[in-house]
Amino acid sequence: MFKPIPVATLSAWRALYTQNTDLPTVSESAGISLELLKNFIAAAEKDCPGVTGLRVYFVRYPLENDLSYLQKVGNKPVSQLSLAFVPVKDNNPGSFGGVDFPMPDDPSQILTLAVCAPEGPQWDESTGLCPPKCVW
Helix, strand or coil: CEEEEEEEHHHHHHHHHHHHHCCCCCCCEECCCHHHHHHHHHHHHHHHCCCCCCEEEEEECCCCCCCCCCCCCCCCCEEEEEEEEEEEEEEEECCCEEECCCCCCCEEEEEEECCCCCCCCCCCCCEEEECCCCCC
């Protein structure tokens, strides 16, 4: 699912990825339903006037134990590699520049579509990671 989350939460998820590059990348693919992606884009256009693109971050979530839709990897309490989408303003397709677009009414929040997040935007059947969910 997607919803505004604290920018600090997104930063923590990103840091779990960038600070754990020694962990294996067990994720072979990620999936998002077309309906969810369209709804996210529509919400970004509505809630973030002037949005010009989307950024896709590689993230890992804090995770103590495997879930039916998300695996813990290595000997650290972190998840397999996942993705988080956020709206961007001032997008420059040539350089992939741009600025993450926080919520206009609360800059400490950012609209986020997080694939298989165990916190924040809760997981539902609209996103998946392979493994463990390799057959949709």
